[in-house]
Amino acid sequence: xxxxxxxxxxxxxxxxxxxxxxxxxxxxxxxxxxxxxxxxxxxxxxxxxxxxxxxxxxxxxxxxxxxxxxxxxxxxxxxxxxxxxxxxxxxxxxxxxxxxxxxxxxxxxxx
Amino acid sequence: xxxxxxxxxxxxxxxxxxxxxxxxxxxxxxxxxxxxxxxxxxxxxxxxxxxxxxxxxxxxxxxxxxxxxxxxxxxxxxxxxxxxxxxxxxxxxxxxxxxxxxxxxxxxxxx
DNA sequence: CAAAAAACTTACTTTTTAGTATGTACCTTA
DNA sequence: TAAGGTACATACTAAAAAGTAAGTTTTTTG
Numbered sequence: 001x002x003x004x005x006x007x008x009x010x011x012x013x014x015x016x017x018x019x020x021x022x023x024x025x026x027x028x029x030x031x032x033x034x035x036x037x038x039x040x041x042x043x044x045x046x047x048x049x050x051x052x053x054x055x056x057x058x059x060x061x062x063x064x065x066x067x068x069x070x071x072x073x074x075x076x077x078x079x080x081x082x083x084x085x086x087x088x089x090x091x092x093x094x095x096x097x098x099x100x101x102x103x104x105x106x107x108x109x110x111x
Numbered sequence: 112x113x114x115x116x117x118x119x120x121x122x123x124x125x126x127x128x129x130x131x132x133x134x135x136x137x138x139x140x141x142x143x144x145x146x147x148x149x150x151x152x153x154x155x156x157x158x159x160x161x162x163x164x165x166x167x168x169x170x171x172x173x174x175x176x177x178x179x180x181x182x183x184x185x186x187x188x189x190x191x192x193x194x195x196x197x198x199x200x201x202x203x204x205x206x207x208x209x210x211x212x213x214x215x216x217x218x219x220x221x222x
Numbered sequence: 223c224a225a226a227a228a229a230c231t232t233a234c235t236t237t238t239t240a241g242t243a244t245g246t247a248c249c250t251t252a
Numbered sequence: 253t254a255a256g257g258t259a260c261a262t263a264c265t266a267a268a269a270a271g272t273a274a275g276t277t278t279t280t281t282g
Contacts, residue, residue, distance in 0.1 A: 007142035007158070014138055014207050017214040018129070024270070027125055031118035041229055047118070052271065057230060067217065077279040078228040091216055095209040096125050100114075102206045103128040106178065106199055135240070152259055163241065168260060188249040189258040 020066045021092070025051055025059045030068070030085065034093055038072070038084040068092070131177045132203070136162055136170045141179070141196065145204055149183070149195040179203070 005013070021027055025048070032039060032047050039047070044056060060083055063069035068089035074080040116124070132138055136159070143150060143158050150158070155167060171194055174180035179200035185191040 005142075007145075008139060010207075010211070011138040011142045013211050013214060017210045020214075027122040028119060031116075031122045034118075042227090052273095053230070054232090054272085055270070058270095076228095077277095078226090079230085079278080081229065088213075088217055092213055095206070095213045096121075098206040098209040099128040100121070100124050102199075102203055103124060105202055153257090164260070165242085165262090166240070169240095187258095189256090190248075190260080192259065 020063075020068060023059050023062070025055055026063060027096075029056075029059060029063070029083075030089065030092070033069070033083065033085045034090065036084070036090070038082050041081050041083070044083065063089075131174075131179060134170050134173070136166055137174060138207075140167075140170060140174070140194075141200065141203070144180070144194065144196045145201065147195070147201070149193050152192050152194070155194065174200075 021030060028048055028051075029044065032044060041056070041060075044060075045051065045053065048056070060069060060071070064071050068086055070084045070086050072082040072084065074082070132141060139159055139162075140155065143155060152167070152171075155171075156162065156164065159167070171180060171182070175182050179197055181195045181197050183193040183195065185193070
C-alpha cells in the first residue's frame, strides 16, 4: 500500500522517525548495541566516557519507551541491568547506512 | 573503498549528516523543493504559513552553506530570489525514504 | 560495622534553539 | 510624494535540551 505524501506530511513522517534517535547520545548508544550486543549500564558508561549517568539513563529510558531498546533486569545485588536493541532498533541500521552514503556523495559533488 | 567504522566514528558520521537537515524547518523546506522545484522566498513563506521570516531565512542560509540549497538572485526590483535544491540535496530523498520505511516497520513489530 | 559497587534520582545551572517584534533598502506605481 | 511589494536584518525574550553535582538504595566483602 503506497502512501500519499504531501511536503508537509512527508516532513512530519521523517521528523517522527528522527525524533526516535534525536538527542545528543542516542546514536552513540545505538551504534554500541548494533549487531546484537547486550551491555550493562556500567559498560555503556565506560564505552562512552564523556556521557553522564543522568544523560545515559535519560536517553536509554526514552529509547525503551520508543521501542528501540530493551531493558533486561537481573534480580541481583549489586544490581545488574542490561540493554539491547529490539528487532526494530536493529532494523534502523540500513537506513543509517543510506545516510552515511549520502554524506559521502558530497565529495564528488561540488568543489 | 570500505570505511572502518567504530561505534563512535559511525555515530559521528551520521550526526554530521543529520546536522544538515536538523532544525525545526529544514525538512519541510526540502520537501517543498524535492523534485526540482524552484521557489521564491515569498512562495516558501506562503507554502509554510507558520514559519517566520527569520526562521525561513536562517534555515535557508544554513542549507546554502551546507550545500543542499542553491540561491538564485535575479537582479530586479522588487527583489526576486529563488531557492532550489542542489543535486546533492535532491540525492537525500532515497535516504529519507529509507527512514520512512523503517518507521513503518514499527506496526508489524510489537503491540 | 565500615566501605564499596551498581544503577539510578533529584535539584539546579548553563547552553542552545526557536520565536516575537520591529526596522531597513530598494524600486515601482498611483 | 506617499504607499506598497520583496527580501531580508537585528535586538530581545522564551522555551527546550544538556550538563553539574550531589544524594539514595541494596547487598556484599573485609
